[in-house]
Amino acid sequence: MExxxxxxxxxxxxxxxxxxxxxxxxxxxxxxxxxxxxxxxxNKLIIVSIGYAACHWCHVMEHESFENPQVAELxxxxxxxxxxxxxxxxxxxxxxxNALQLMTGSGGWPLHMITxxxxxxxxxxxxxxxxxxxxxxxxxxxxYNTQSEKLIEYADKLEQGIKETDIIEINIDDRSFDTxxxxxSVQEWGRNFDHENGGTQHVPKFMMPNNYHFLLRYAHQSxxxxxxxxxxxxxxxxxxxxxxxxxxGGFSRYSTDAKWHxxxxxxxxxxxxxxxxxxxxxxxxxxxxxxxNVVYETLEFVSRELTNTEGAFYSSLDADSKTxxxxxxxxxxxxxxxxxxxxxxxxxYELFSKYYNINSYGHWEKNNYVLIRKSDNKTFxxxxxxxxxxxIQKISQWKKILLxxxxxxxxxxxxxxxxxxxxxxxxxxxxxxxxxxxxxxxxEAALRNANFIKNKQMKxxxxxxxxxxxxxxxxxxxxxxxAAVIEAFIMLYQTTFDPQWLTISEKxxxxxxxxxxxxxxxxxYFTSNLDPKLISRTIEYTDNVIPASNSIMAKNLFLLxxxxxNKKYLETSKNxxxxxxxxxxxxxxxxxxxxxxxxxxxDKFYEIVIVGKELQSKTKKINTTYIPNKLMAGSELPxxxxxxxxxxxxxxxxxxxxxxxxxxxxxEDVNQSIKLIK
Numbered sequence: 001m002e003x004x005x006x007x008x009x010x011x012x013x014x015x016x017x018x019x020x021x022x023x024x025x026x027x028x029x030x031x032x033x034x035x036x037x038x039x040x041x042x043n044k045l046i047i048v049s050i051g052y053a054a055c056h057w058c059h060v061m062e063h064e065s066f067e068n069p070q071v072a073e074l075x076x077x078x079x080x081x082x083x084x085x086x087x088x089x090x091x092x093x094x095x096x097x098n099a100l101q102l103m104t105g106s107g108g109w110p111l112h113m114i115t116x117x118x119x120x121x122x123x124x125x126x127x128x129x130x131x132x133x134x135x136x137x138x139x140x141x142x143x144y145n146t147q148s149e150k151l152i153e154y155a156d157k158l159e160q161g162i163k164e165t166d167i168i169e170i171n172i173d174d175r176s177f178d179t180x181x182x183x184x185s186v187q188e189w190g191r192n193f194d195h196e197n198g199g200t201q202h203v204p205k206f207m208m209p210n211n212y213h214f215l216l217r218y219a220h221q222s223x224x225x226x227x228x229x230x231x232x233x234x235x236x237x238x239x240x241x242x243x244x245x246x247x248x249g250g251f252s253r254y255s256t257d258a259k260w261h262x263x264x265x266x267x268x269x270x271x272x273x274x275x276x277x278x279x280x281x282x283x284x285x286x287x288x289x290x291x292x293n294v295v296y297e298t299l300e301f302v303s304r305e306l307t308n309t310e311g312a313f314y315s316s317l318d319a320d321s322k323t324x325x326x327x328x329x330x331x332x333x334x335x336x337x338x339x340x341x342x343x344x345x346x347x348x349y350e351l352f353s354k355y356y357n358i359n360s361y362g363h364w365e366k367n368n369y370v371l372i373r374k375s376d377n378k379t380f381x382x383x384x385x386x387x388x389x390x391x392i393q394k395i396s397q398w399k400k401i402l403l404x405x406x407x408x409x410x411x412x413x414x415x416x417x418x419x420x421x422x423x424x425x426x427x428x429x430x431x432x433x434x435x436x437x438x439x440x441x442x443x444e445a446a447l448r449n450a451n452f453i454k455n456k457q458m459k460x461x462x463x464x465x466x467x468x469x470x471x472x473x474x475x476x477x478x479x480x481x482x483a484a485v486i487e488a489f490i491m492l493y494q495t496t497f498d499p500q501w502l503t504i505s506e507k508x509x510x511x512x513x514x515x516x517x518x519x520x521x522x523x524x525y526f527t528s529n530l531d532p533k534l535i536s537r538t539i540e541y542t543d544n545v546i547p548a549s550n551s552i553m554a555k556n557l558f559l560l561x562x563x564x565x566n567k568k569y570l571e572t573s574k575n576x577x578x579x580x581x582x583x584x585x586x587x588x589x590x591x592x593x594x595x596x597x598x599x600x601x602x603d604k605f606y607e608i609v610i611v612g613k614e615l616q617s618k619t620k621k622i623n624t625t626y627i628p629n630k631l632m633a634g635s636e637l638p639x640x641x642x643x644x645x646x647x648x649x650x651x652x653x654x655x656x657x658x659x660x661x662x663x664x665x666x667x668e669d670v671n672q673s674i675k676l677i678k
Contacts (some may be wrong), residue, residue, distance in 0.1 A: 006072075014469040014475060015085040016415045017053040021062060025072035028083045031092060031534075039080040039117040045144055047120065047137075050084040050111040053415035054253075054266035054316040056330050057127045063328075064130045071134060071519060078141040079114075086111070087419060088467055090478060094538045095162065098482050100124040102161045114140050120155040120535055121162075133523050147543040148418060155435040162536045168521065168579055175578045177601035179222070185595060186218060186227070189588040194550050196233030197258050200589070205255040207238060209274035210547045213281065214592040214599075220285055221603055228285075235282050239294045242370035245334065245403045246356065248305075249297030251275055252319075261372050262364055265331045265412075266319040269306055270546050272298055273313075276429035280436040284626040289377065296435050299442065302426065302428045302544075308418070310456075311448025312468060313426045315415040324408035325443045333412050335368035344405050345398065352398055355380060418468040420457045421478060423449060424484035425546070431491045435623045443495065450492055453485060454504065462507040463515075463528075479526050479540065485551035494632040499641065502563055509560060509569070512553065522575040523550050541580060547593035550576060555597050559631055562607055562661075565642040574601065603629060604659055606677055609643050610634040611651025621670040622655075627677055 009029045021028050027037040031048075051058035058370040065071045075081050086093035086109065096113045100106075100517070114123040114137075123140050196587055199205045199424040205483045206307045210233050219228035240242065241260025243252045250272050252263030256549045276298050283291040306314045321333040338358060342349045356362060356371040380389055427449045433440035456473055458466045464477030464485065486505045493501040516524040518539070526538045526549060541550045554576040561570035577597050586589040608630050610618050615634045622632075633641070638648040647656060647666070654666035657671040667673045 007630045010083060013413070013651055014472070014474070015088050015417060016360060017051060017058075017085040017087075018083050018411070019053075020053065020059075021066060021083050022223050024062065024066045025069050025076075026081050027072075027076045028066075028081050031082050031084050031089060035080060035082050036117075036119060038113040042080070043117060044078065044080050045122075045141065046115045046117065047079045048084060048092070048096060048111075048113040048115060049118075050096060050113075051109050052085060052087050052316070053413065054268065054318045055109050056264055056266065056319040057108075059318075059320055059328060061110055061127050061133075065128070065133050067480075068130060068409045070630055074134060074137055078137065080117075087415075088475060090480065091257060091359045091531070091534060091538070094459045094526060094540065095534050096121060096124065096535050098162050098536070099158060100126075102158065102165070110316070116151065116155050120159050122155050124159070141373075159535055165536075165538075167315060168523070168539075168541070168584065171579050171582055173581075175574060177577065177581075177598045179575075179599075179602045181581075182218065182444060182595055182598060183222070183592075185539075185584055185588040186215070188585065190227075190230075191229055192589070194258070195230060195233070197260065197411065198230075198237035199260070203256070203258050205260060206261075206545055207243070207251065207254065207260065207275060208545060208589070208592075209278045210543055210596075211589055211592045213274075213278050214461065214596045216278075216285060217596065218280060218599065221599065221629060226501065232282070232286055232288070235291065236376075237287075239279070239290065240373035242362075242364075242372045244294070245301065245333075246371040246373070247406060248301055249299075249398055250295075250301035250305075251298065259372070261332075261362070262331060262370055264319050265334055267301075267317040267412075269302075269313050269315055269419075270425055272290075272306075273422065273425035273429040274546070276302075276426075277432040280429075280432045281626065281628070284436050284624075292437065295437070299430070299433060299445075303445065306447075308416070310452050311445065312418040312452045312456075313423050313449065315417050315419055315422060317414055320508055321412040331364070331370070333406065333409050335364060335370055336371065337367050340405075341369075344401055348394060348398065350386065351386070354384065355395070401517065416469070418462055418466070420453060420466055421480040421484040421546075423453060423457075424488040425479070427453070427488040428484075428491050431488070431495050434495060438623070440621055445493065446495070449503070450489065457481075457485075458504070458508075461512040464508070477514065478528075479516050479524050479549040479553065480546070482508050482516070483549045483556060486556045486560075487552055490556065490563075494561075497632075497634045497636075498617075499639075502560075505556070506560060506564060509553075509556065513572075517572075522572070522579050524553055541583075542590045543593045544590070551580075551591070551593035551597065555593065555600075558600055562631055563633065563641070563643060565661075573597070577601070600629065606630040607643060607658040607663075608632050608663065608673075609647060609656040609658060609663070610653065611639075611644060611647045611656075612636065612649070614653035618653055619656060620669055622674065624676055627674075632676070 001652050004023040006023050006025045008027050010018045084092050097107050101125050110127055112125050113121045115121045216231045221490050238260050243255045243260050243263040250267050251264050253268050253271060253630050256262045276295055279291045280296045319330050320328045323329050323332045327617060345352050362369045362372045381391060387566045411603055430442045430446040463479045465473035466475040466477045466481050486508050487506045489501040515528040518525060523539050526540045540548045542548055543551055554573045557569040557573040580594050613636050615636050633643040656663045656666045657673055657676040664676050
């Protein structure tokens, strides 16, 4: 058994991130009542250090500062030090991230906040080199010991500022949604498009799947070919870049450069989940075979490296792994040098190096290269005079060879906790892939995960757990868990037409109304009213890499209204969109999921209802056409459900194309039915 010089209270935790720090000389404590009471009792400032297992700069700061006995002595003497896994406790992360952005105008991880003993922040920052960290701790500690009233006064003002970040002005305009508003928002957004490299003109570049999902839909519905070209180019450039793992499939979190080449190499479940959904729909809209390839390779990666025996999904893979010298280094698992590639690939090396740019274009650092493509296969074949089938065969062989070779390396650390919200995103990813590609293995994976969520993460009172690890469900669910699970289960109903998934979605929604909803603000809090109180109860409404839990919830309620005819769902959804609408004009990209919802209200949204024994075969035919503005309902037998009532006819399978339950004459032919939409 490995012997450790130091062990702290984190040793009792299950979070891989917290366990990474369990043998630091810093006397870390998890966030709990005992730690907070100790700070009050000893009248000590608190250091709240927030990060996650796959975070590169978190590891750097741990090695430089938290493994250093001199730094630990200073922290242990003057502070109560609390470590937080932001993925386990997004509620704590939101509060202190809001505080940090008020203090500095920016944020990031690791997030470090020094607070008063009662948890109210007085100083914040992200990564600090060791000497700067020591200097900061001494200054703040000295100030607290000599002029504590200054820190208390600052904390009072900052607390008020934090609470005001969630105050949204009441929208006094009449409630209305129209395509002109959406069009002008997209036009404003377009000023920041990078038409050459794809994405936006900012660096670093994040994939932001929901942005492109909305823009893809809007381009289709508005018949905007230029916008479609921009979206298609962005998705191509992203997946040609080094942020996409050309050997093992899957995406890293973001690119550090304009051409999507060098990522921070952590692979997050939530990115890959949403990108599977996005590339599936992009394939459906464009029939670009490369997009299909991306989906299949990404799902192979998820199945191989992020799926457990229960059908649940792990959270992430680290950016760092050990080199041959035994040192942790970012990207060590993924980068290649010319010498090893030449040895591994032999006679194919020259062609491979042209295809994946083992040259100045693909160079990273220290003689290392990250694979990146510049051209599509058609252009490459023309330039190199190679047969298409031969090239495809070679690419497949190269990937097998390199994947096998890479497996000999020290693997990045796995964060093997399971988060309900992220699992629901991945569940939806599998369902979207099944809808588009009709591959049964995708539906099987989706059903296994859905049953895992239903059986392990859902309680008898219709509440959810947020976390699962080592056979144990923990942490009361957040709004993100309810929103993502409802969204996935509604999609699962549209795939299987098993009404239990709609029933569960309705139960979860009603629980969210009871424990999360604020009728005065017309929005949902991020935390339940049963959770211990923090210094602020936040409302998440801005779409980020993952859409805001409120925007997902508003879309869920829109769909549930159609399925249940419950007007409360519709009114709440419309009110939510209405109150957010004024925020959108100045920052459209931060509200793409809200814009998607508004498109449901401002343009036609179709209910496609299929009743009869050929339900599944006709559904699959309809799903070969890209129709983003639709929901599906169906039954093989007579049903009393609002959308299905009185629509069963013996010995026929009828397709009803409806808008707000007002239907065209039913047809049996799929192609004729689709023409009613186009």
